[in-house]
Amino acid sequence: MFVFPVNFKLIMERFPMTTNLTNRGVAPGKKAFKKIYVAVLMFFVGRALAAASKVDSGMKKELAELPDQFSFKLQVLPAGPSLTVGKNEQSRFKHYVRSIPEDKIDVRIMIKHLDAAFLLFTFQESTARSFASDRMIVKGDLTQAISVVRCLNIVEVYLLPKFIARLAVKRYPDWPFFRKVWRRSLIYTRTVLGV
Amino acid sequence: MSSYHEFFCPVKILCGEKALEHIPIELNMLAANRPLIITDPGVRAAGLIDHVLNAFRESNITIGSIFDQTPQDSSLQIIKQVAGIYSATNCNAIIAIGGGSALDTAKGVNILVSEKADDLMKLAGAGILKRALKPFIAIPTTAGTGSEVTSVAVIADPDQNRKIPFVSHFLLPNVAVLDARMTLSLPSQMTAATAMDALTHAVEAYTCLGKNPLSDAYSFAAIKMISGNLFNVLQKPNDKSGRLALATAATYAGISFSNSMVGMVHALGHSVGALCHVPHGAAMSILLPYVLEYNLAKGNKDYQTYVGELLLALAGSEKYAKIPPEQRAAESVVFITEMKNELFRQTGLPRTLKETGKVLQEIIPEIAKISVGDPSSIYNPVEVDYEDALTVLNRAYEIQ
Numbered sequence: 348m349f350v351f352p353v354n355f356k357l358i359m360e361r362f363p364m365t366t367n368l369t370n371r372g373v374a375p376g377k378k379a380f381k382k383i384y385v386a387v388l389m390f391f392v393g394r395a396l397a398a399a400s401k402v403d404s405g406m407k408k409e410l411a412e413l414p415d416q417f418s419f420k421l422q423v424l425p426a427g428p429s430l431t432v433g434k435n436e437q438s439r440f441k442h443y444v445r446s447i448p449e450d451k452i453d454v455r456i457m458i459k460h461l462d463a464a465f466l467l468f469t470f471q472e473s474t475a476r477s478f479a480s481d482r483m484i485v486k487g488d489l490t491q492a493i494s495v496v497r498c499l500n501i502v503e504v505y506l507l508p509k510f511i512a513r514l515a516v517k518r519y520p521d522w523p524f525f526r527k528v529w530r531r532s533l534i535y536t537r538t539v540l541g542v
Numbered sequence: 543m544s545s546y547h548e549f550f551c552p553v554k555i556l557c558g559e560k561a562l563e564h565i566p567i568e569l570n571m572l573a574a575n576r577p578l579i580i581t582d583p584g585v586r587a588a589g590l591i592d593h594v595l596n597a598f599r600e601s602n603i604t605i606g607s608i609f610d611q612t613p614q615d616s617s618l619q620i621i622k623q624v625a626g627i628y629s630a631t632n633c634n635a636i637i638a639i640g641g642g643s644a645l646d647t648a649k650g651v652n653i654l655v656s657e658k659a660d661d662l663m664k665l666a667g668a669g670i671l672k673r674a675l676k677p678f679i680a681i682p683t684t685a686g687t688g689s690e691v692t693s694v695a696v697i698a699d700p701d702q703n704r705k706i707p708f709v710s711h712f713l714l715p716n717v718a719v720l721d722a723r724m725t726l727s728l729p730s731q732m733t734a735a736t737a738m739d740a741l742t743h744a745v746e747a748y749t750c751l752g753k754n755p756l757s758d759a760y761s762f763a764a765i766k767m768i769s770g771n772l773f774n775v776l777q778k779p780n781d782k783s784g785r786l787a788l789a790t791a792a793t794y795a796g797i798s799f800s801n802s803m804v805g806m807v808h809a810l811g812h813s814v815g816a817l818c819h820v821p822h823g824a825a826m827s828i829l830l831p832y833v834l835e836y837n838l839a840k841g842n843k844d845y846q847t848y849v850g851e852l853l854l855a856l857a858g859s860e861k862y863a864k865i866p867p868e869q870r871a872a873e874s875v876v877f878i879t880e881m882k883n884e885l886f887r888q889t890g891l892p893r894t895l896k897e898t899g900k901v902l903q904e905i906i907p908e909i910a911k912i913s914v915g916d917p918s919s920i921y922n923p924v925e926v927d928y929e930d931a932l933t934v935l936n937r938a939y940e941i942q
Contacts, residue, residue: 412915457669472545475920479751479803481548486669489707489917496920518840518925 398537566601642687686736688796735823
């Protein structure tokens with residue numbers, strides 16, 4: 348069998364761009380807008396969870412079933428925005444702006460990539476649909492994870508107008524006027540002010 | 543079609559005549575030569591384990607030990623005990639022979655021995671395992687749970703009276719062996735219950751939020767095989783071909799729901815099983831038509847279409863063509879209800895929670911409360927809260 352001799356040195360001199368590609372890897376690019384959007388929404392969802400846990404009866408009921416010092420983290424893999432929330436001594440949610448030690452986190456809901464998180468936070472996919480489509484990995488007690496999802500649904504109903512919230516949750520609840528309007532106002536105020 | 547889905551089933555399936563005799567070569571290919579056999583007293587008493595032991599004749603495999611005391615509900619304590627036996631007898635593989643309980647026990651044991659842990663609860667949940675487990679071969683003796691192809695193990699915690707799910711791709715067996723000899727002696731009521739369990743898996747997988755074309759294909763095939771063979775097998779229990787068809791259907795249903803999940807029937811059924819110790823298959827059979835009715839009443843048009851399509855697999859093309867499209871979903875529910883009634887007549891399989899003799903009406907609120915926290919509920923196409931669960935359970939309590 349005849350083998351053509353290949354002068355690699357000549358190729359590298361004649362085609363410097365090619366050698367750059369073969370010698371160097373391709374660094375991952377950025378998706379700055381999506382990252383910032385998801386980060387901002389996660390921040391306000393965290394605050395809203397804390398706010399809603401102070402005023403909403405449904406949220407209080409969910410918290411009562413969760414263990415003391417329970418905490419969960421919703422994060423975008425591999426190193427995207429994240430949201431960490433814990434249950435405090437008063438049985439309310441507390442939003443941790445900085446992450447807490449990993450061994451203190453009971454449930455981790457990890458969204459597999461930034462675009463999946465963007466679909467979720469632009470309400471093109473509901474939380475349940477996102478779960479069912481394997482866009483998330485859950486580590487920890489699944490029953491507690493389901494409780495977290497129900498809390499997120501409550502917050503979405505409060506924060507979003509009905510026509511958007513309907514996309515985010517499986518069933519838009521039929522809440523009495525007081526719960527819808529008064530508590531929504533309280534939650535909005537607390538979310539914006541962070542109290 | 544779902545906007546995105548994943549499908550994963552790396553289990554090698556050995557199916558048909560003399561399938562058991564292929565186990566030694568499979569162990570060789572997994573670099574294992576000393577398996578621990580995990581089974582239950584019923585399998586031992588039925589002589590099924592002898593088929594497996596005979597399959598090792600003229601092989602280079604030594605059975606390390608046989609544990610045949612797996613209870614009806616796999617539990618943390620039993621798993622710890624069996625893991626100790628695995629280590630003490632220097633085993634390097636696990637063979638599970640039995641129904642869902644034996645298979646789930648084996649999965650739990652595999653977690654402990656592979657992770658070298660002694661507290662299974664620390665590894666509970668989804669996505670906790672990070673690496674492959676020891677070689678594991680599953681030989682189902684019921685045509686029901688599909689546990690031989692699922693990445694889930696459900697283990698009872700008797701102290702807290704609840705069932706704990708373990709979810710990981712690493713729990714999947716390396717090999718599943720379907721041999722008609724292993725289900726030939728299955729009593730008629732258990733044949734019926736396990737077949738209805740498989741039917742429920744297939745129906746829920748076809749209609750829940752995680753459905754996708756691949757899981758649909760497996761579901762459809764499973765439903766067709768069950769409806770085409772179940773009553774024949776009940777009439778002729780020694781029909782090997784029919785038994786193999788039911789076993790294959792159960793495996794297909796397992797592949798389907800493992801890649802698309804289940805819904806409200808399982809959310810309620812797990813709680814009924816945990817609190818009242820109703821066998822899983824019986825609970826599925828009882829709850830399936832009531833949940834379908836409930837979901838149809840509250841669900842969207844897509845759900846109605848999916849349930850309607852099931853009629854083709856359930857009743858055949860002639861009946862399907864005769865029923866107008868808008869009536870097919872309701873007819874599917876009627877067909878399943880009639881199946882239930884016929885199974886009750888032939889085998890005594892309970893049709894309602896009351897007929898099980900194990901469920902008191904007073905405990906239904908407690909069942910509803912626990913079922914809302916079941917992970918399966920998130921995949922149900924219709925939201926499930928306490929009131930919804932209570933409604934369905936009350937409907938399923940006795941014949942209205």
